[in-house]
Structures are given as structure tokens and as C-alpha cells.
Amino acid sequence: MDENQTEFVREFVLAGFSQTPAIEAGLFVLFLFFYVSTWVGNVLIMLTVASDNCLNSSPMYFLLGNLSFLDLCYSTVTTPKLLADFLENEKLITYDQCIVQLFFLHFVGAAEMFLLTVMAYDRYVAICRPLHYTTVMSRRLCCFLVAASWTGGFVHSIVQTILTNHLPFCGPNQVDNFFCDVPPVIKLACADTFVIELLMVSNSGLISTSSFVVLISSYTTILVKIRSKEGRQKALSTCASHLMVVTLFFGPCIFIYARPFSTFSVDKLVSVLYNVVTPMLNPLIYTLRNKNVKSAMWKLWDRSGLTTKK
Secondary structure, eight states: OOSOGGGGOOEEEEOOSOSOHHHHHHHHHHHHHHHHHHHHHHHHHHHHHHHOHHHHTSHHHHHHHHHHHHHHHHHHHHHHHHHHHHTOSSOEEEHHHHHHHHHHHHHHHHHHHHHHHHHHHHHHHHHHSGGGHHHHTOHHHHHHHHHHHHHHHHHHHHHHHHHHHTSOOOSOOEESSSSOOHHHHHTTOSSOOHHHHHHHIIIIIHHHHHHHHHHHHHHHHHHHHOOSHHHHHHHHHHHHHHHHHHHHHHHHHHHHHSSOSOOOTTHHHHHHIIIIIHHHHHHHHHHHTOHHHHHHHHHHHHHHTOSOOO
């Protein structure tokens, strides 16, 4: 075998969703709506948090603004390429572009997992230790936890990328998905990938599953520690939006990464859920159930001068 087998495959073909032009056109409109909605919703949350002193000084909304930024990044890693491919006959991506997309997908995705865990800790302190909340969740600690989330995402992603990049690719080059991800890409390698798959499942699967368990345990602890029925209902109302986001994001990730790299017919649909739909729904979930954010948004709207003056 040649020393540099990755030179045999200079580009991959993305399977996409369909080869029928009419279906592709309809999907283009649908996913364009998802992507524009993602940008509008998340940018609006970031502007609202940044422009309102009360929200900006609150740890919860500071973390929410960071989550919106991560959602934007996460969606942008895959969706623009997907939209462009709907307009092309051949859905091609170079080897280098594929590796870069894989890196940023896991970088931002893992950072979001860690940030959601931080947000669960924030809710735990706010509800179970309200008198110490501002002391414990200081701005300095929040910035440190956000930086730690990004660092954890980088470390996770660099491991995935190095393991994938060192595999030889010399045969089939069709990736059975609409973007480059570890499971479908390493299946194309001209080598025995059992050990690599085991390492990657241990990495991605462990991070997604353990983070999900920590999150659920955190919210369960909150409910158990609150004795009064009224307090428990209030806690449920506060944490409901977080639980919805956690379920929508972690459920598909666990399904994809916490199992051996075998292909199922629903994999593409599940990938759409956590890559495209969840980043769009997060702003809706947080704003529709949060009076403070909705009030701050109306204030921002008033200050923008876009309201109709009678």
C-alpha cells in the first residue's frame, strides 16, 4: 500500500436526501426557512440579552446568550452546504473540507453539551440555594465555565478529527448523509476500523450519555429537594424549557453516537433533528415560556423605533 492513501480519495460525494429535482426544490425552501429562522431567533436573543442590563447581569441569561451563539455556529457548520447541494446535480465535498466540517461539528456540538450541563448547574443553584445564587454564580465563574465548555469541545473534537484523518481512504467515496460526520465517513476507510470505532463511541457516546445523565440527575435533585407543592410547580415551570432543549438535543446525539457505527434508515432524519431543527427551536422554547425575555424583546423593539406610532 502507498504511504499516503488519503490521496486516493480527494473528494467525497454526499448522499443527500433525494435525486428528484422537484423534491430537492421543496426541501431547499423548507431548510432555508429553518436556517433563516435559526438566525433570526438566536440573533434576537443575543441582542436582547446584550441590550438589557437586568438580563445581561443575570447568569442564566448570560449563559442563554452563549447558547444562542453556539446554536448559530452549530447550524452554520452544515446547513449552508446542505442548501447549496440542493441546487447542484452532484453533492461533492473535498477531503479537506470534509475533515474541517467534521472538526467544527464536534467542536461546537460538544461545547453545547457542556454548556447545557453548566446551565443545569445554574438552575440547581438558583432554585436550591437562592440566597447564595449571586455569590456562587458570579460573572467570573460564568465566564470560566463558558470557556471550559469551549475548551472541552475543542479537546473532544481534535481527538475525533485526528483519529479520522489518520485513516486511509482509497475505495468508495459516497458519504451516506448530507454532511461529514464520524460514523458514515470512517465506514469508507480501507482499513479495519473496529478499534477506532470503539474509541470514538467511547468518546462521543460517553460525553453525550454522561452529560444527559448529569442533566437529568440535576433536575431530579431540584424537584426532590423542594418540599412544597407550589415550589415544585414553580421549579417545573422554570426547568421545563431546559428539559425540552436537553431532550431534543441529547436524544438524537445518544442515538447516533452511543451505539456501534451501523446504519439505520432513520439516521438522516435524526441528524436533521439535532443539526437543523433544534437550533431553530431553542429560541422559541426559551422565549415563549419566559416573561423576562419577552418583556426585554418588546423593550428592544420599542427602542429600535420600529413600532407604529399613533
